[in-house]
Amino acid sequence: MKSLVMRSLLTLHWPRGRASLGRASLSGLLALIVLALAPQLASATKIESIRTPAGIEVWLVRDPTVPLIAINFGFRGGSAQEPQDKGGAINMMGSLLDEGAGEVDAKTFQERLERGAIELSFTAGRDTFRGSLRTLKENQDEAFELLRLAMNEPRFAPDAVERIRAQIVSRLQRQSTSPNEIATKTWWETAFPGHPYGRPSNGTVESIAKVTAADMRALLKRVLTRDTLKIGVVGDIDAATAARLIDRAFGTLPAKGDLTPIPDVTMQGIGKRIVIDLDVPQTVVQFGGLGIKRSDPDFMAAYLMDHVLGGGAFSSRLYREVREKRGLAYGVSDQLLWLYHAAVHVGGTATRNDATKDTIEVIESEVAQMAKDGPNADELEKAKTYLKGSFALGLDTSTKISNQLVSMQLDNLGIDYIDRRSALIDAVTLDDTKRMAKRLLNGGMLLTVVGRPQGVTSK
Amino acid sequence: MPHSLKHALAAALAVMTVTLAATFHADAAPNVSHFSLANGLDVVVIPDHRTPVVTHMLWYRVGAADETAGKTGLAHFLEHLMFKGTEKNPQGLFSQTVSNIGGQENAFTSSDYTGYFQRTAREHLKMLMEFEADRMTGLVLTEDVVKPELQVVLEEQNMRVANNPGARLSEQMEAALYLNHPYQRPIIGWRQEIEKLTRDDALAFYKRFYTPNNAILIVAGDVTAEEVKTLAEATYGKVARVTEVAPRHRPQEPAQIAARTVTLADARVTQPSVQRYYLVPSYTSAKPGESEALEVLSHILGHGANSRMYDTLVVEKSIAVSAGAGYSGSALDDTRLFVSGTPKPGTTLAQLEDAIDAVIAEVIQNGVTADELTRAKTRLVADAVYANDNQGTLARWYGATLTTGGSIEQVQGWTDRLKAVTAEQVRDAAKRWLDKRRSVTGYLVKDSQTVERRP
Numbered sequence: 001m002k003s004l005v006m007r008s009l010l011t012l013h014w015p016r017g018r019a020s021l022g023r024a025s026l027s028g029l030l031a032l033i034v035l036a037l038a039p040q041l042a043s044a045t046k047i048e049s050i051r052t053p054a055g056i057e058v059w060l061v062r063d064p065t066v067p068l069i070a071i072n073f074g075f076r077g078g079s080a081q082e083p084q085d086k087g088g089a090i091n092m093m094g095s096l097l098d099e100g101a102g103e104v105d106a107k108t109f110q111e112r113l114e115r116g117a118i119e120l121s122f123t124a125g126r127d128t129f130r131g132s133l134r135t136l137k138e139n140q141d142e143a144f145e146l147l148r149l150a151m152n153e154p155r156f157a158p159d160a161v162e163r164i165r166a167q168i169v170s171r172l173q174r175q176s177t178s179p180n181e182i183a184t185k186t187w188w189e190t191a192f193p194g195h196p197y198g199r200p201s202n203g204t205v206e207s208i209a210k211v212t213a214a215d216m217r218a219l220l221k222r223v224l225t226r227d228t229l230k231i232g233v234v235g236d237i238d239a240a241t242a243a244r245l246i247d248r249a250f251g252t253l254p255a256k257g258d259l260t261p262i263p264d265v266t267m268q269g270i271g272k273r274i275v276i277d278l279d280v281p282q283t284v285v286q287f288g289g290l291g292i293k294r295s296d297p298d299f300m301a302a303y304l305m306d307h308v309l310g311g312g313a314f315s316s317r318l319y320r321e322v323r324e325k326r327g328l329a330y331g332v333s334d335q336l337l338w339l340y341h342a343a344v345h346v347g348g349t350a351t352r353n354d355a356t357k358d359t360i361e362v363i364e365s366e367v368a369q370m371a372k373d374g375p376n377a378d379e380l381e382k383a384k385t386y387l388k389g390s391f392a393l394g395l396d397t398s399t400k401i402s403n404q405l406v407s408m409q410l411d412n413l414g415i416d417y418i419d420r421r422s423a424l425i426d427a428v429t430l431d432d433t434k435r436m437a438k439r440l441l442n443g444g445m446l447l448t449v450v451g452r453p454q455g456v457t458s459k
Numbered sequence: 460m461p462h463s464l465k466h467a468l469a470a471a472l473a474v475m476t477v478t479l480a481a482t483f484h485a486d487a488a489p490n491v492s493h494f495s496l497a498n499g500l501d502v503v504v505i506p507d508h509r510t511p512v513v514t515h516m517l518w519y520r521v522g523a524a525d526e527t528a529g530k531t532g533l534a535h536f537l538e539h540l541m542f543k544g545t546e547k548n549p550q551g552l553f554s555q556t557v558s559n560i561g562g563q564e565n566a567f568t569s570s571d572y573t574g575y576f577q578r579t580a581r582e583h584l585k586m587l588m589e590f591e592a593d594r595m596t597g598l599v600l601t602e603d604v605v606k607p608e609l610q611v612v613l614e615e616q617n618m619r620v621a622n623n624p625g626a627r628l629s630e631q632m633e634a635a636l637y638l639n640h641p642y643q644r645p646i647i648g649w650r651q652e653i654e655k656l657t658r659d660d661a662l663a664f665y666k667r668f669y670t671p672n673n674a675i676l677i678v679a680g681d682v683t684a685e686e687v688k689t690l691a692e693a694t695y696g697k698v699a700r701v702t703e704v705a706p707r708h709r710p711q712e713p714a715q716i717a718a719r720t721v722t723l724a725d726a727r728v729t730q731p732s733v734q735r736y737y738l739v740p741s742y743t744s745a746k747p748g749e750s751e752a753l754e755v756l757s758h759i760l761g762h763g764a765n766s767r768m769y770d771t772l773v774v775e776k777s778i779a780v781s782a783g784a785g786y787s788g789s790a791l792d793d794t795r796l797f798v799s800g801t802p803k804p805g806t807t808l809a810q811l812e813d814a815i816d817a818v819i820a821e822v823i824q825n826g827v828t829a830d831e832l833t834r835a836k837t838r839l840v841a842d843a844v845y846a847n848d849n850q851g852t853l854a855r856w857y858g859a860t861l862t863t864g865g866s867i868e869q870v871q872g873w874t875d876r877l878k879a880v881t882a883e884q885v886r887d888a889a890k891r892w893l894d895k896r897r898s899v900t901g902y903l904v905k906d907s908q909t910v911e912r913r914p
Contacts, residue, residue, distance in 0.1 A: 065509055066847045107774070110764040114834045117841030136841055163773065166803055170730050170780040177727035179622060279726065282617035314542075314554035314564075324551075327610030330618055350618050382559050389561015393578050396510040396680075397849045 047405065052243040054251040056226060059405040060242050061234040063398065067137040069235035070398035071147075072406045073250075074130040076228035079203075080196035080262050080341075081219065086211050088203015090129060090223065092168055093216040094122035099160035101149035106160050109146065118143045120150065126201050127340045128410055129223050134399060137236045144245040151224055152252055156213035165208060172205050179284035179350075179450040186274055186448040187286045187346070191267040197342055225257035226250065232405025234398040264341045266290075269446040275458045276450045283356040283451025284348070287363060290440045291336050291343030294411050300424050301432035302440060303336060307383045308375040308433075309366070309441075310334025310347050315382065317366050322349060328359045338411075345440060356453035364445070371441035374434030384425050391421075491857070492684035493867045496696045499672025503857050503867065504687045505679035507850040513680035514850050515587045516576040517595075518858040520675070521668035523648075524570040524641040524709055524791070530660055532648015535568040536612055537661045541575065542566075543604045545597035550604065553590045562587075570642055571791045572862035578851070581681040588694035595669055595698050598662070605658040613654065616647050624725035625732075628903045635719045635899040636736045639710045640792055670701035675861050679850035707864075709792060712738060719899040724907040730780075733808045733815070734799035735900040739892045741790035743864035748876065750788050752888040755880045757786035757796055758835040759827050760818070760889075765834065767818050768798065778806040778814060791863045796892065808902055819893050826886035836878055843874050 048060045082089045098113065098120055100106035113120060116139035122131045131151075135143035175181035185200050192198035203211075229250060233242050270289055292302040310318040310333045322332040334347030351359040375383070395401050408417070449456055492504040523534045544550035557564045562579035577587050620626045630645050637643035647653070676695060678687045715738055742750045761768045761784020768782040782800040798819070802811040846852045860870050 063509060065507075066844065068844060068848060070848075107765075107770070111834065114763065114765050114838050117838050117845075134845065136844060159774075159777075163777070166780050170801060173729040177729055281621045282614065284622075312558055314551070315558040323607075323611055325607065327607030328614070330611055330615040350622070351614060352617060382555075385559050386561045389559075389580060390563065391561070392510055392512050392580060393561070393563055396507075396512050396851075399848070 048239060050239050050243055052247045052251070054226075054247040056229065056231065056246055056250055058231045058233055058242060058246050059409065060237075060239060061232075061398075061401055061405070062236075062238065063234065064236045066398070067236050068398065069133075069135055069137060069140055069143075069233065069237050070402045071133040071231065071233050072130065072399075072402040073132075073229060073231045074128050074406045074410050075223050075225065075230075075257070076128060076340075076410070077223035077257065077259050078125040078127045078129055079199070079201035080126050081223060081260055082196070082199075083215070084196075084199075085207060086203075086215050087199045087207035088168065088201070089207075089211045089215050090219050091124040091202050092164060092208065092211050093219050094124050094129065094131075095164045095168070096156055096160060096216065097122055097150040097154045098146075099164065100155040100157050101146075102153040102155075104149060106155075106157065109149070112142065112146060116142045116146075118146060120147060124201065126197055130406065132399070132403070140237065140241070140245060144249045148249040148252070151220075151249065154220065156216055158213070161213055161216075165211070168202065168208050169205055172202065172208065176205075177278070179278055179280055179282075180348075182276055182278065183284045183286040183348070183448045183450045186276060186450075187288065187446060190269040190272060190274060190448070191288070191344065191446055192265060192342065193268060195265045195342075196262060197265065197339060221254060222258040225254045227256050228259075229253070230406050230409035232402040232409075234402040234405070262341045267342060267344050267446070270443050271446070271459075273447040273449065273456075273459045275453065275456055276448070277452065278450050280451050281352065282350050283353050283449060283453045283456075284350045285356065285360060285363075285450075286346065286348045286448045287367075287445045288334075288344050288346035289443065289445040291338060291345045292436070292440065293343045294338040294413075296343075298432065298436055298439075299338075301428045302436040304380060304383045304387065304425070304428055305370070305375055305433040305436045305440070306334060306336050306345055307386065308379045309370050311383075312386060315386070317370070318347070318349075318363060321362050321366055322359060326358070326362065328355050328362065332363070353452045354454045356449065356451065357455040360447065360449070360456065367441050367445060370437050372437075374430065374437040377430055380428070380430055380433055384428070387425055388422055490684075491867065491871070492687075494684075494688060496671065496691060498696065498698060498700050499670075500691070500695050500698075501675045501861065502687065502691050503675065503677045503861070504682060504684040505677070505850060505853050505857065506682060506684070507679060507853075508681050511581045511681045512578060512850075513581045513584050513587075513678060513682055514576060514578050514854050515584060515591070516574055516677040516679075516854050516858055517591050518572050518574040518675045518677065518862050519668060520571075520673050520704070520707070520862045521573055522569050522571040522862075523644055523646040525668065525707065526641070526644070526664075528641075529652060530656065530664075531644045532612070532616075532646075532653040533656055533660055533664050534573055535647055536609070536653070536656050537664050538566050538568045538573050538575075539608050539612055540600055540605065540661050541594060541598060543598070543600055543608070545593050546599055547593050547597060548590060549599075553594065556586070556590070568646055569859075570646055572859065574858060574862075576854075584678070584682065584687075585690050585694065588690055592694040592698050595671065595674065595695070596701055598665055598669075600658050600662060602658060605661070609653070609656060612647070613650070616650055616653060619647060620645070621650075624723065624728050624903060627725065628721065628723035628734075628901050631721045631723055632734070632736055632899050632901040635721050636738055636795060638712060638715065640712050641709055642790075642792065642794075666701060668704065670704065671695060671698050672700050673704045675858060677854045677858050679854040707791060712793060715897040718895040720902070721899055722902045722904060722907050724904050726905060728903055728905040730801060731808055731905065732799060732801040732903045733812050733900065734797060734903075735815075735898050736795040736797050737893055738793055738897045739786070739796045741792065741794040741863070742788045742860070742869070743791050744793050748880070748884060749888060751873075751876045751880050752884040753786050753796060753892065754788060754839065754877065755832065755835050756822070756827075756885050756888050757784045758839060759831045759885065760784040760822060761798055762835075762838075767822065768800070768815065771818050772800060772811070772814055776814060778803055779811055782815070789859045789863055808904070812900065819889070822886065823889045823893060826882050826889075829882065832880070832882050832885065836880065839877055840874050 050058050119134040189198050310316045318332045322328050329349045329351045332349035336345050495501050526533045557577050562577050564577040566575045634643045772779040772782040780801045784798040786796045787794045800811050
């Protein structure tokens, strides 16, 4: 709640925002099949798959404990769908959907959201466009009506477009001198030159300047369509009501989208190190290399291997060597990222300028060691128990569950994934992880380094 | 639209907000229990049976404001060192065990409290309690673990503050807002003092403050009060009191009589901004009803797209990219209410500041409308319902309240007290507390030459 904001800075023991197996946690279901979320959740939470009268599939978890409803939804098509010179257009579009729609002007729209304590937001990724809605049960009709208006009849009124444009430009300008942002942007540009994945998904000051209302209307029509829509609904709502409200909000969206085919691509730049000078006391290092598609049969083996290398909080090799033993950094981690047309592993750390050389050497040495020998049996066993045990932690709020229901559908994990999940983890052998370590890490990494590091140069 | 753009507060101020809430309609309220053990440990149990997960938190009533002058950063440094092991559970065993069972953990330090938590499947609760009770008094520190951890903390300071112009300004503004109270110190510490912290400093601080009678155990999740009581008595109950802890009487602020300004120039600033902190009462230091009025006031003034500041400065006058306000009510002593704004190109910081002052003056003079009051209260009360969906949020709310001098009843009565706020009280709060003489205004600029001299 905005109220009771804690006084001042809260410092944390570990950095937040580590990778979790969230996106790989739940499974797919077909109509009318009811399964437990996971074996250990047997009596707690059930997913139902329902099909609405308009033919929209919805995954529903009914839970009357708290009088609220959380909805998450996703469409296929993100920033990779933007015209090349209009980078950031879909993110900008998402920022404008609640700025007036139909007969409702921006101010009234916002007032209606607040009056109903309705939370509505949209997020553009590289491959997907997602939204979330949270409402008190008593305001469910108003919430879905506002959602319908936002997606079906957004105004893109000139004053709102310019206001949002100014906000995005301001943020991009602020990011332009942030070492983290520079390191990330440079890493993706170098890994995917000439590919949509190489462009910053929120655009640039120049590209945002070019985005018009017509561009955003065109993207809306191409992307927000029923053929790729995935929905998760959680909370105090029955199946019939969910079907009625979903049809109200989504039933009039176009049936078919118009997505530009995106070519599959392998990351480039492995072996390169790019140093960018910035006058800051602490150098930011982003590193990464090849990853693995979510659909690859070896995905779980790679995931476990990467967890040993740089996942979790306390347990990883990078953590132990970089932070615990040498005190070189506050945070260091690595994670797998899987897109629809490429896959990478990426990690990062930040260290004082005069320790950057040592830090990079330690990280590269650990990655090389992992590539050579893979995890050991004890590490693999612990990674397995971690992944199995942490499953339920991502499912303890309605918002988290609805988010997972959609990720799981977008990842196309299959109807029986829940039943198979633990077995999939257990089936991974030490040799599998060694094979994955070689496949992903053997060639080395691409590094971007931003700061005033001593003794570190581009190569 | 992204929340962050409309409100644009947190990043600039380096404030980590924790969404907290109150109790709700009786039928939705969790059945919160509260009891104390013989050794003085307070226990709060927040049942949530939807998922077989438990959140186990131990909070100590000690934070950066309880440090001795010259030793800033010590509360936070000790928090880091608490992960270094005990005689019974040597280095790393606790964390390794939590990780091996798929649990999550972290710890945090504020000005008023320090907390440690784990989230795991419910069946591991007893083990968590055994580990946490053990490290309440059993910490073992050697130089070879203390030294690298000090470097880690210095890197954390680099990351959070030194590398971040907005955070550097916030630090300077806090120091200027408090003339006498230790809230003037950064929680992470001043760098030259962090560098000199030692193992002995950490152990002395530990022995002074880490004792069951200075701690609060909060367990939220798939548990009952009865089982938590049994487990707590079998684990924490066996820890003897280490010491009596003195009442937390910190040096208080004198009458503040002069508006202050602070300018932070950093070549990396591409987007100048202005912000102001007002010294205001906290939930603990306020008179009855005053904090709730400040809560409503800050919401109407600067929370979201319907707020006075956003509507006037961003939409109507179109001179700002973002504008907002917030109240940090959860504190033992007087806290702050802040307003902030980022100008559009073509608007100077002085012009934006004048416009912010005009918005504030309008509220002081004419108060808020009945409609604004209703919307603000609806929104704030609904947040309490939403909080019920998140056991971690509820646990943090109780923890923060109880470690800043509040009570269980204060948490549970929050919704009713908020609903009782009148338009008159909101205007009175604005009139009384939005007084520039009790404030510091900060400018974040690329080059200090660019700050216009005010007439």
